[in-house]
Amino acid sequence: MDNQMEIIARNIKRLIKENNMTQKELSNKIGISPTTMSDYMNGRSKPSHGVVQKIADFFNVGKSDIDTTYKDSISPTNDILLIYNKLHKERQERVYMFAKYQLEAQNEELANPDITVLEDYKEQRREKIQDLEDADWLGIVSAGNGEWLGEDNSEVIQLPKHIIPLEADYCLTINGDSMEPMFHDQSYVFLKKDVELHSGMIGVFILNGEAYLKRIWFENDGARLESFNPKYKDIYVTKEDDFKCVGQVVL
Structure with a gap:
């Protein structure tokens, strides 16, 4: 065949x-x-x-x-519209607020070409953003080929309140581009813990000690972890693998 x-x-x-x-x-x-x-x-x-x-x-x-x-x-624009139109009104509002924040950040970068030091840029952002909220940060998750994730990395960070979903229990920093165009390298992803696994769910999974941000599909007696970026191959999970779900991505 x-x-x-x-x-x-x-x-x-x-x-x-x-x-x-x-x-x-x-x-x-x-x-x-x-x-x-x-x-x-x-x-x-x-x-x-x-x-x-x-x-x-x-x-x-x-x-x-x-x-x-x-x-x-695949047209990312068509995919985004298809997903957005399927969401309930409350979730559509969250997607809108997140996208609006991304656009504001992008416009600010373009409007401040003289800022060349990353820490200067971060400080300017901190001065302008007044409404911050604590978020539990668990470390780095791979949107690529795997990243070790340990509880020792846990700490509390402050993020703009409007980008934190109501259902989020904690957040992680994305390392890699395998989930482009939806999830970007070095951005935050928010998770809800204690969820029931189902096919098509986007989540963070630990496979043999390494954490991945992927979409999961259950097939036959195993599972398949899918990337959105076509340059990355699917990862297959068997009964012999040490596998668990850290949480489901929420927006």
């Missing part, structure tokens, strides 16, 4: 299972024969671009969630 056809087949099987459907039901929904669907599922043929789009539209996912070769052509 061709490797890409195997990936496509595995992803279609996962979506069918997650939505409690059968192959026949899906084939009827998207207008193809059960035999053709069986060929896709068993790696005997590869679905056309149009069929991939139909499956993606039916499950309300991106084409890259089915065929990973589409990753490079």
Whole structure:
């Protein structure tokens, strides 16, 4: 079986299972024969671009969630709008406030080209931001190839109150670019602890002693940790691995 056809087949099987459907039901929904669907599922043929789009539209996912070769052509703007429109009003307001803060920070950087020392810039920001709040900071998490995370790193830091989600229990600093364009290198990510794991959840996970910021998918008897940046390969988790969830990302 061709490797890409195997990936496509595995992803279609996962979506069918997650939505409690059968192959026949899906084939009827998207207008193809059960035999053709069986060929896709068993790696005997590869679905056309149009069929991939139909499956993606039916499950309300991106084409890259089915065929990973589409990753490079994903429009971040469309993805952001799709996610935003699915959120409840309260969560939409949080996303808006976070984006507004990022824009203000960017505009301030552009308006102050003479600030060349990082500490000077930080001091100026501290003087202008009055409404600060304590946040429990647990250290650094990898948005790349893994980062050790220990409880000894825990400390209290102050952050602008409006960027801290109401549900957040603590925060971490991101190291790496594997979750671009949604999560940026050296920015903060906020987590809610004691959550129930489910496919599609974005969280921080410890795998064999190293912490990762990833999206998780449960497949067969294991799990797959996915990056948003297409240059990073998925990480697979087996029963033999030491694996746990630190918390779910909240916005």
